[in-house]
Amino acid sequence: MRPLGRIVETTLMDLSVSSVQRHGNRLLFLSAGLLVSLALPVSGCSGSVDSSADQDDGDGDGDGDGDGNGGSGQSGGRGGSNPGGNTGGASPPIIEPPSGCESVEPLPPTARRLTQNEILNSVRDILGVEFTQETAGFDKETITGFSTDVRELIPNFEFTKSSVTFGEKVTAKIQDRAAFAQKFGKCNSFGADCEKAFIEGLGLRLFRRPVTEDQVARYRKIMAEAVKQKASFGEATQAVLQAMLGSASFLYRLEPEVGDGSYRGLDDYQIASRLSFALWGTSPDDELMDKAREGKLTDTGEREAQVERLLNDNRAKQIFSRYASDWLVLEEAGKFIYDEVMYPDYKPELGLSMVEETKAFINAFWDEGLPLQDFYTAKFAFADKEMATIYGFDNPKQGMTRYDLANDPNRNGIFTQAAFLGPSGVHTTEPGIVFRGQYILKRFLCTEPPELTQELRDALGDQITANAMLGDSKSQRFVAEARTGTCRGCHNQFDPLAYALEPYDSLGRRRDKDRFGNELRTDGKFLPHVDPEERSFSTTEEFAKTFAELPLTRACLAANALHFLSGQAIHINDDDAQSCLVNSIRESMAKPDASFKDLFRTIALHPTNQGFKTLQAP
16 A cells, blocks of 8 residues: 555645646645645735635635635535534624724734644644654744744745644554544444545544535545555545645634625634634634534623633643743743853853743732732742842742742842843843843833934944943943933933843842942833833832833733734834724723733633624725
């Protein structure tokens, strides 16, 4: 018998080639005997997704999680082929846009590739087969910012090739093929009914919606080829599995958006996918798929119940940890190089301790439902014995320990932790005010520093000369306040945000003087672009408390969570229409004790996550 990949290739090649000929923007790959054709927009998968019936991925599915509009190429939700319930020919309903945002262009659906973790989690949860990133054979992705960002998850040859290889590895791990066939098809022999049942059962879970009749016919051809090759039924099911794992219907989340310009609601299967990937980082489980099949997820009460169930599962906590790690760039926090002269007691193990203590701090917010603002002001911290000694905690203990800091005015939430103070301020002489200020501006206020124009580059040389005349022994604060002209105008956007943190070195130690003997200050004020009230602060504790209360801080928390959960960058500038969406989320959870779990719940249930404005075809 020929390898499974040859069976797949034989049955798919002619249809895949014709698909590519119809759609010149498709990518065609042949690797390890498996030919995969991906139907994706040209513009980096961020443009509109056509819902026409012939826009398939080489397996005849129409590339969507199903809107019921596209003939045989579209199914699921309230339309198309849907065995067992939720059938009918009606399209997803026209719904009202979010209150107060009627004129806003909602976040458009996009051709978003699953992250590597989402692929591995889906295979684990659906097939019971576990891989690490290394054993799966995926190349390590270098994504800056949120790992779910659709702008980073674009189609490319290396990803497609590794996905094909991964499919082969998955099938190789399934030893009891008869049991596998029985699990998804309830039978174990060749024949129209049994083959159709297996394809529909497996396809429903991998594609996250019912398969179409065209798809059933396509995958039955694989089985027919297996018969010619004298393969067993179990071996034939593995060939189907391999092909499905290389399909765009599995690897991508696509929601066709071409329509008449109305605000279209998501169908039940699309809702199931959005909720599960957002809150669990994996494909919908049996219960979500059952609710989608029954047409219940468009019901507000059922949707609320499912969101609560998802949030109370440990997988939601893992997603929150991933979100916080992306947001704070924690994976890089322990990799910074510390100057041996300035930090003779630093060793690589401390880098790991920094990351672990902040992860423990973050997890406490999820587990205990702590208020959002406490993230900046919390009077507790985690540390092992080495870091507790550096911080000056009383009675340092072995292992990661929680310390009560109610009586310590020098320790306040994330701002005084080494995982923040180090990466945002490592400097060859003294911790850099510039780096810390920019970090706060970008990560906690969702504002990009001014672009370094040619005018600023020209002024930079003059400022460097002026700084040299000040001498090397001045404090960072002194140098910052001595900036003049264009440089001062630019640096005022972020330098003052770090003034209150000047006494902390890059390991998180608090000191009164820098290495040159300069007194270190913590006073300052928020400038109008951050706080219209221009409130002042005298201590680090006052800075943290006021910062937590800033409207911009609250808006940024909402925007960051929405970015991570939706995969799309959110802008909160007052002149940006999307700020309406952020503000409506922020206002809906404005109670003082609102937690991160409340924030995730609000976004999952928000009207912006239940539909989108369709685009009229050109």
